[in-house]
Amino acid sequence: MLEPRDSEAQYVYVYCVIRCKEQPEFTSLGMGERGDAVYTVHEGDLAAVVSNSPVDAYEARRRNMMAHTAVLEEVMSSFTILPLRFSTVGPDVDVIKRKLLAERRSELLGLWREMDGRLELGLKAFWHEDTLFQGLVDENPRIRALRDALAGKPAEETHAERMKLGELVEVAMKQRRKRDSELILSRLRPLAHSVAVNDDYGERMVLNAAFLVDNDAEARVDEAVQQLDADLGQRLMFKYVGSVPPYNFVKLVMHW
Numbered sequence: 622m623l624e625p626r627d628s629e630a631q632y633v634y635v636y637c638v639i640r641c642k643e644q645p646e647f648t649s650l651g652m653g654e655r656g657d658a659v660y661t662v663h664e665g666d667l668a669a670v671v672s673n674s675p676v677d678a679y680e681a682r683r684r685n686m687m688a689h690t691a692v693l694e695e696v697m698s699s700f701t702i703l704p705l706r707f708s709t710v711g712p713d714v715d716v717i718k719r720k721l722l723a724e725r726r727s728e729l730l731g732l733w734r735e736m737d738g739r740l741e742l743g744l745k746a747f748w749h750e751d752t753l754f755q756g757l758v759d760e761n762p763r764i765r766a767l768r769d770a771l772a773g774k775p776a777e778e779t780h781a782e783r784m785k786l787g788e789l790v791e792v793a794m795k796q797r798r799k800r801d802s803e804l805i806l807s808r809l810r811p812l813a814h815s816v817a818v819n820d821d822y823g824e825r826m827v828l829n830a831a832f833l834v835d836n837d838a839e840a841r842v843d844e845a846v847q848q849l850d851a852d853l854g855q856r857l858m859f860k861y862v863g864s865v866p867p868y869n870f871v872k873l874v875m876h877w
Contacts, residue, residue, distance in 0.1 A: 631673040631674065631675070632676065632710045632711065632712060632713075633662075633671045633673060633674060633710065633712070633713060633717060634651060634652045634653075634671060634672050634673075634709070634710050635669050635670070635705050635710070635711055635717060636659070636670045636672075636689065636692045636696065636704070637692075637696060637704045637705060638669050638670070638702070638703040638705070638721070638733075638873070639661070639668050639696060639700040639703070640667060640668070640700070641661070641666070641668050641700060642663065642665075644660070644661055645661060645699065645700075647659040647670075647692070647695055647696070649688075649691045649695045650672075651673065651674070651688070651692070652672060652674055653674055653688075655675065657673040659692055660672065662714050662717050662722070663718075663722075664718045664722035664723050664726075665726075667722045667729055669718075669721060669722060670696050670702075671714075672692075674710055677710045677712075678710060679710075681708070685707075697866065701737045701738070702866060703733060703867075704866040704867065704868055705875065706874050709874075709875050711875070712877055716877055720875065735870070736870065738836055739814055739836065739867075740833075740834060740836060740839065740863060740864035740867070741832070741834075741865050741866065741867040741868070741869060742831070742839070742861070742863030742864060742865070743832075743860075743862045743863060743869075744805070744832065744860070744861050744862075745826065745829050745830075745860040746801070746802070746827040746858070746859050747823075747827060747859075747860070748801075748825045748827060748857060749855075749856055752856050753794075757797065761789070761793050763789055764789050764790060764793060767785065770782070771783060771786065798821075798827050801828070801853075801857065802818075802827055802828040804853075805827070805828050805849060805853075808848070808849060809830075809832060809845055813833060813838075814833045814835060815833040815870055816833075817830065817832075817869040817870065818830045819869070831869035831870070833869075839863070839864070846859060
């Protein structure tokens, strides 16, 4: 259970860093049940988007994650953002100015130049469950022959053969995943400034990738994903999201 400090003392929750000298107004409410106002802390032309907080850490619950994301999405609509990791909470405004905005100024400006005029798009690809095994059988004679040989035979009498079939299927899935992911990336990588390929999860996932693209390239990426769906949709399902905070390309972690 997270205990609040004395009501007169405040922590400060940090969402992201932007470049601006003015004090913009935001309508999103800050983290926590109190819903404090979101405001900016300035050091020259760099500003941290923050809100006061009664606690110094937040659990990764859906409500907290949605509040965090809502602020970032509002700020993104007007500024290039450098997001900080969820539940980044500073002790006070002065420390944020000194430790984040001043001491890491060169790093922040370099990241900002890399992100300015660009956005992150995410793409996940999954095999359709009902066609996955049949596709492996159709393209692999050894799997097909062993499957047919085992048809109708008792499991207890064919344990070794069934283990072998499982091993063949696993190898074939790895090979197909590599081919399919390389095909998808070959279509999208030329349109992106940078690509981040993340770990996949679950046997049906083929690709889990993020693309940093120039703003004016977003429509071309949209078209390329639609074409992938048209070409491969019979065996692959795509989950395409964007634009999202560029977490895959900005790794800002603070240790106060």
